[in-house]
Amino acid sequence: MTDPASERRRMAAVLANKGILKSPRLRGAVEAVPREQFLHPGVFLDEGRTWRPVTAVGTDPGKWLRIAYSVDTLTTQLDGHLTADQTGEPVAGVPTSSSTDPTTVVGMIEALGLTEGHRVLEIGTGTGYATALMCHCLGEDNVTTVEVDPQVAVRADAALESAGYSTWTVTGDGLLGHPHRAPYDRVIATCTVRRIPYTWVRQTKPSGIILGTVGSWPWGTGLAKVTVGEDGTAEGAIIGRSSFMQARAQAVTPLAGDLSARTAYADSERTALVSPLALEEWMPAFLAQLAAPSAQFVRAARDDGAQLRYLFDPERESFAEFLAEGGIWTVRQGGPVALWDDIERTLVAWQDDGSSAIEAVRLRVTNRSHLYWIDGSPLLRWEHRLT
Template identity: 80%
Template sequence: MTDPASERRRMAAALVRRGDLKSHWLRAAVESVPREQFLRPGVFLDEGRSWRPLTVAGTDPDEWLKIAYSVDTLTTQLDGHLTADRTGAPVVGVPTSSSTDPATVVGMIEALDLAAGHRVLEIGTGTGYSTALMCHYLGEDNVTTIEVDAQVAARADAALETVGFSTWTVTGDGLLGHPYRAPYDRVIATCAVRRIPYAWIRQTKPGGIVLGTVGSWPWGTGLAKLAVSDDGTAEGAIVGRSSFMQARAQAVAPVAGDLSARTAFADSERVALVSPLVLKEWMPAFLAQLAAPGAQFVRATRSDGSPSRYLFDPERESFAEFIADGGSWTVRQGGPVALWDDIERSLVTWHGAGVPDVDAIRLRVTMTSHLYWIDRNPALRWEHRLVRPGAGSLPRRLRPGDAWLPS
């Protein structure tokens, strides 16, 4: 029979070889905390178009440990309620809770620069595995974790108790933080947010760190690491690519219905200077979200079988429709904001700057705004002010001939 301790050591060694696991204290935590305890009652394995449930009770113990100590993200809940013990056959659904792959877990914890005695607020408990790793080093009284889903929180709390950590597990909206145990030295979010909530900044000590994934698309998101200042602002950088489930309070329902009806009346039509297909790439997708926050990218097929792509911004009642036309794309835009003009301008400027990656972007957060920029590129600057949609002046529209970016 497979020894769980040897599996933990094997996984830790693999994470060290990959360069994800660097701290001696964190390696000791990985080698000590039993990840399999945080996967109960079971997981769903991705089979492409469906999810196959596996439970602890119904799986060979050796196979279960092999799954538990793989370096994969393991889905533990679908559609906000379904767990593996509640179905006996493959099902279709949307993942809503998971045990994130260990490389990402330890990489984020390493980025926190933890020291003994630090007090940490974790947004998004999930299974509780990352909570346990931090408790192993900091002690259970120094870690507060908050989870919006009561059932998920209860399972995580039970698992934490099982492995010996009676930490502060709170059910609530993590976007509001947890002021009752503030201030914290570190705040870490294991969900993606459209913007860093100011509550996290306010509840962090000056000199403390806030770490969270920003962006609202499933891809093209970045890990923001911010240092909090005495004046209540926070500044830092996007330190790398990162992908997490969206915070439930900010999750956006997919655009549905008759897309042709939604885009029937356009204010302008022109040849796109940049192909919308670049939005499949990580950095262009991140820039698109900076230039048009709130926009959703939608892929579809027209009745004649030709591909089409859309951008919708429901809050600002604007759209862009892309129609394939031989080797180029025609863009039709409607509403008060020319979405593609804004995005295209950023992409053209970014290309001219030498296509820097996402870790070149810096970020400053105040009570009223998020400011993103790339150093030495004054045109690559995006400010998102917390005002009602439509307030203020709108940027001018990009005209054909202004600039060009190969696609």
């Protein structure tokens, strides 16, 4: 039979060989915390268009451990309610909770630079596995974790207790932080947010670090790492690509209905200087979200197979529709804001500047605005004011 302890050591070795797991203290946590206990009652395995449920009960123990230590993201909830024990057949659905792949989890915890005595606020408990790793490193009394979904929170709390970690688990909106146990030395978010909430800055000590994924699309999002200053602002950089489920309070509802009806009345039409297909690449998508923070990018096709791409900004009642013919894209725009004009200017400036990677982006968070920029590039600067 497969031994859980040996599987944990194997996974730790894999992460260390990748250069992800560096700290002896965190390696000890990875080798000690039983990930399989945080996956109950089961997981959904991606089969393309459907999700196959696999439960701890009824699955060969060796197979269950191989799944648990596969270094993959494992979906634990669909559509905000469905767990693997509630269905015996593959089902369609949208993932709403998961155990993120250990490569990402461990990499983020390493980026926090945890030391003895640090107090951490975690936004998005999920299964509780990352919470347990930090509890092992710092002690359970130094970790506070917030989960918005009551069912997910209950399962995580039970798993933490069974693994021996009686930490501070809170059910609530993580965008508000948890002021009752502030200030914190570190804040880590395992969900995507449109911007770093200033409440997190207020609840973090000067010289403390906040780590969270920013953006609003399923791709093209960046891992922001900022340090809080004595003046109550926070400054740092995007340190890499990152992808998490959107914070529940900020989740975007997919546009339904006849999309062509939404674009019936255009104010302008012209040839696009940049193909909208660029938005399917990570860095251009990230820049597009900086240029038009509330816009959604939608892919579709006509009955004849012709490609269609759209940008919709419900907050500003504007749209851009893209039509391809002979390799040339035409853009039709309508509403108070010319969405594609703003994004296209950013993409052209970025290309002219050398097409830097996402790690070139810096940011500053204040109580009034969020400022992003690329050093030495005056045209690559975006300020989002809070109203």
